[in-house]
Amino acid sequence: MTTNMFAVSPACHPRHAFALASRVAGGNDCTRKSGLGKGSHARFGTRRAASGHTPLQFQVGDSSLSSRRKASHRPGARMHHPHDQRRFLRGSGQHFPHSDQESLGLFSGDGKRRVVKPERIIIVRHGESLGNRDESTYVHVPDWKIPLTKKGFGEGQKAGEKIKEYIGDKPLFIYTSPYLRTKQTLAGMVEAFDTNYIVGVREEPRLTEQQFGNFQNLATIVNSKAERARFGRFYYRFPQGESGLDVYNRATSFIATMFRDFANESIARDDLNVIIVTHGLTLRLLVMRWFQxxxxDFEETLNPENGSFVVMERKEKEDTDSRFFKDVSAERRDLRHW
Structure with a gap:
């Protein structure tokens, strides 16, 4: 049984999603739902701390991220497939019956399902693409079909390794933009993980890059970016494309869906880690929306570097503030290199 809130269909079990990571997504059902394609990477910077959010801490991750623990990973490990999808897939390949869910904190005292905040949310920017290297690529290749460079795929692998060092062996759920370069980035990243711990993968169209128009003229690209700088990057709308505000609204909708997913028994667990593979501007607007x-503030930011990632960690003690997450990433001046 599949639902709109993360249930992973048998056809798209992580075992199959992992297999798809080595090739470009085709037209079958599993490919469309898993959203994996050929290889890729990611890297990033940050910004100002907003006042009062509650349970997640916001950190900047990059290639210099230190390892918190050395966690073993078994390449090529087989995935165990639960027969009852309503039961939660454990990292070990086991699953728990419904009777165990109350002890896991999936229900509040009155029996109502509650949001189970993940241990971490990690937002990754894709690795270097051909478009990053040469803007003329956009003239003859649709934006969503632009692949990674060899360097970009290596960046995806490195991001996966650093994230694996950081989180260890924990249940993992992944959202990815359906663009080729983000799916390739994810394919590079998952090489670092024991696939037993991948609960599921979802292709999420709301995580796509800002739409800059269809096939683009190089002179138009240059002129539009100059005009955007004068007009304001948040409100400027590209011809036949989107404004930053449009992407912000997509981010708002996605975050609302993600919180519904956090109340879904198929994935809800206190030690869950969530990875979001997306694009530079979309990443910035997700963080802008999350921390309000x-x-x-947004106008002061720049895109993070390819292959960078942001780590948001859950606070173990909630504040009186009603909001779920808190940005504790040092001072505003330390976050301007976004």
Whole structure:
């Protein structure tokens, strides 16, 4: 049984999703739902801390991220497939019956299902693409079909290794933009993980890059970016494309869906780690929306580097503030290199 809230269909079990990571997504059902394609990477910077959020801490991750633990990983490990999808797939390949869910904190005292905040949310920017290297690529290749460079795929592998060092062997759920370069980035990343711990993968169209128009003229690209700088990057709308505000609204909708997913018994667990593989501007607007930064704050930011990632960690003790997450990434001045 599949639902709109993360249930992983038998056809798209992580075992199959992992197999798809070595090739470009085709037209079958599993490919469309898993969203994996050929290889890729990611890297990033940050911004200002907003006042009062509650349970996640916001950190900047990059290639210099230190290892918290050495966690073993078994390449090529087989996935165990639960017969009852309503039961949660454990990292070990086991699953728990419904009777165990109350002890896991999936229900509040009155029996109502509650949001189970993940241990971490990690947002990754894709690795270097051909478009990053040469903007003329956009003239003859649709944006969503632009692949990674060899360097970009290596960046994806490195991001996966650093994230694996950081989180160890924990249940993992992954969202990815359906663009080729993000799916290739994810394919490179998952090489670092024991696939027993991948609960599921979802291709999420709301995580796509800002739409800059269809096939683009190089002179138009240059002129539009100059005009955007004068007009304001948040409100400027590209011809036949989107404004930053449009992407912000997509991010808002995605975050709402993600919180519904956190109440879904198919994945809900206190030690869950979530990875979101997306694009530079979309990453910035996700963080802006999450921590309720102002438009003026956004205007000061720049795209993170390819292959960078942001780590948001759950706070173990909630504040009186009603919001779920808190940005504790040092001072605003340390976050301007976004």
């Amino acid at each position: 930064y102002s438009i003026a």
